Amino acid sequence: MKRIVVGALFAALPLVAAAQAESYALDPYHTFPHFALDYAGYATLYGRFDRTSGQFTLDRAAKKATLELTVDTASVTTGDNERGGRARTRDEHLRTADFFNTAEFPRMTYKSTKVVFRGEEPAEIEGQLTLLGVTRPLTLSVDRWLCKDHPFYKKPGCGGNASGVLKRSEFGMKYAIPVLGDEVRITIMFLGMKQ
Amino acid sequence: MNWLNDPVVQSSAAPFLAALIVGGAMLPVRLAGLAALAGFLTTVYLVGNFTFSPLTATRKIVVLGIAAALIGVVAGLAFRPTRSTGWVLGALFGLSSVWVFWSVLAQRPLLEAFLYGAGIAALVVWLVALTVSLHADPLRAGAAGLALGFGSGVGAVLGASALIGQYGLALGSACGAFLLLAMILGKRAAAGTVLTLTASVLGALLGAAAMMLAKLPWTSLVALASIPLLVRLPIGARTPGWVQGVVASIYALVGAGAACALAWHASRSPIA
Numbered sequence: 001m002k003r004i005v006v007g008a009l010f011a012a013l014p015l016v017a018a019a020q021a022e023s024y025a026l027d028p029y030h031t032f033p034h035f036a037l038d039y040a041g042y043a044t045l046y047g048r049f050d051r052t053s054g055q056f057t058l059d060r061a062a063k064k065a066t067l068e069l070t071v072d073t074a075s076v077t078t079g080d081n082e083r084g085g086r087a088r089t090r091d092e093h094l095r096t097a098d099f100f101n102t103a104e105f106p107r108m109t110y111k112s113t114k115v116v117f118r119g120e121e122p123a124e125i126e127g128q129l130t131l132l133g134v135t136r137p138l139t140l141s142v143d144r145w146l147c148k149d150h151p152f153y154k155k156p157g158c159g160g161n162a163s164g165v166l167k168r169s170e171f172g173m174k175y176a177i178p179v180l181g182d183e184v185r186i187t188i189m190f191l192g193m194k195q
Numbered sequence: 196m197n198w199l200n201d202p203v204v205q206s207s208a209a210p211f212l213a214a215l216i217v218g219g220a221m222l223p224v225r226l227a228g229l230a231a232l233a234g235f236l237t238t239v240y241l242v243g244n245f246t247f248s249p250l251t252a253t254r255k256i257v258v259l260g261i262a263a264a265l266i267g268v269v270a271g272l273a274f275r276p277t278r279s280t281g282w283v284l285g286a287l288f289g290l291s292s293v294w295v296f297w298s299v300l301a302q303r304p305l306l307e308a309f310l311y312g313a314g315i316a317a318l319v320v321w322l323v324a325l326t327v328s329l330h331a332d333p334l335r336a337g338a339a340g341l342a343l344g345f346g347s348g349v350g351a352v353l354g355a356s357a358l359i360g361q362y363g364l365a366l367g368s369a370c371g372a373f374l375l376l377a378m379i380l381g382k383r384a385a386a387g388t389v390l391t392l393t394a395s396v397l398g399a400l401l402g403a404a405a406m407m408l409a410k411l412p413w414t415s416l417v418a419l420a421s422i423p424l425l426v427r428l429p430i431g432a433r434t435p436g437w438v439q440g441v442v443a444s445i446y447a448l449v450g451a452g453a454a455c456a457l458a459w460h461a462s463r464s465p466i467a
Binding site: 083086087088092093095096097098101103104106132133134172174175176 | 243246249251252253298299302353354355356357358359404407408409410459462
């Protein structure tokens, strides 16, 4: 009898561990990566991607987390999508081989390799960004973070903002540097609903 | 040197000068046709975004451009090109075009991928076969390369890709430099398979890239395909070489102009 109880406890251990790591699916209506870069020294140009999917896991007790993001690069927008008298809009140009080359690289992905916690909250995400077929490290700092029951969805959710900086030239996107800045600031608004 | 960072210098003056120097230097060994590759690679170098990894469609075009020049040299030196040479080389590079655009085609629905893949391969076969058959006529060959380069280059700019546009304009400028040599020196400036193969492979693939990776309409490619036919129109064999060169260029540029006009017209339509 004692052996059966001990065996059952060992068998249940992975289930307990799995129960501690909560899984969240990113809500595509509330998850948007934004970017900002210098425009000819005059101003900061802002843009965003309208379609993003992914998930993250969170184990508060073990202070572990993972994050996976997939961004549809063709959903890039800077608000310039009316041709007017011009041959092409800026958003059309951004989709060509000069920038995101969306026909050849329709997705940009980010996968965490390590999440640093401050107290019970994730503070920094170290990971690998794959853009234009090039994979480079990118660290995101978690600027805002909150977990609570969502007022409309009526289930637990975690959301916030994360940000980081990259050089687009390191991914082979060298067009119009330095008129358009090389350094790009990424800011991600995200919301994940518990699965 | 700041002026070397100017896109206009990178894709016009620099490739023109490089092509003129290489074309002139290679005259004694009848390889003046290497001017096309020399000018094109000058721009690739100056634009400065070339690495072999990841090997994107645009970078594969550069690789095939180099391969075309090397095969052109071998074909020109090893045997006298026959009528079927162009079609054989066209079939070879037509198949290679599927490799160039595989990363794009593989992400499209099957029927769409087949139509685009087959269409691009057919364009390459056609342009290579008809342009290579001009190997013994430096004026017409140079004019065809000039128009293929400018047609695909300006078309690509209108289709929203500056990089492909720069590459196309570089090809046009380089072939323009060769044409200048041919207008001055006549048949001493041998086009051979090296110029005709390089210009036709690069012209066809850059036009196709502007369609697949930017917004160039397929109708512009049909207009580009008319260029090696247009340069066959009569140019007055008894007139001076420079007159023949100008007339052949005007004929060829009609095809390039039509390609650009169609690209411009497509850019006037609302965004799909």
